[in-house]
Amino acid sequence: MEMKRILCPIDTSPCSDEALVHAIALARQNGALLDLLRVTEVPPAYADGLPVYSREAAEAATDREGLRELPVPTDVRHEKHHRIGDAATEILEFAQRHDVDLIVMGTHGRRGLGRMLFGSVAEKVLRQAPCPVLTYRVSTRSPRNDGASQGDRGNPSNGP
Secondary structure: OOOOOEEEEEEOOOOHHHHHHHHHHHHHHHHHHHEEEEEEEEOOEEEOOEOOOOOOHHHHHHHOOOOOOOOOOOOOOOOEEEEOHHHHHHHHHHHHHHHOEEEEOOOOOOOHHHHHHHOOOOOHHHOOOOOOOOEEEEEEOOOOOOOOOOOOOEEEOOOO
């Protein structure tokens, strides 16, 4: 599969950081453009039943989240993008609009009540993406005694 464009949605979580490491490696291997997408989810106001996002609220939310400069090597072509809205919707729209070949993203691996309350951005993206999706989750399991575990290393995941 030839990859010309790779999308890596980012946030400030360890699983996002792990996905970024792998997205950089894949972009470098394939000579692909790496799109880094940060989505700020701001509770919308509503007008005529449609969500309306205030630029001031979005900027305030962005400042609170403490966006950091991402460590992307200079030999990897990349662009940084910022969107305001629902994370899954913005990721899917970006991938469709920009003809993305692969999405590489972190997943928090929520289960049970946490998943029910917060939903899963990764799951929504996996189900609706116009291209393959590779997810990474940072393991929270303790290392096994036989040395087979990778401890805190991120592991490719088959799902959210």
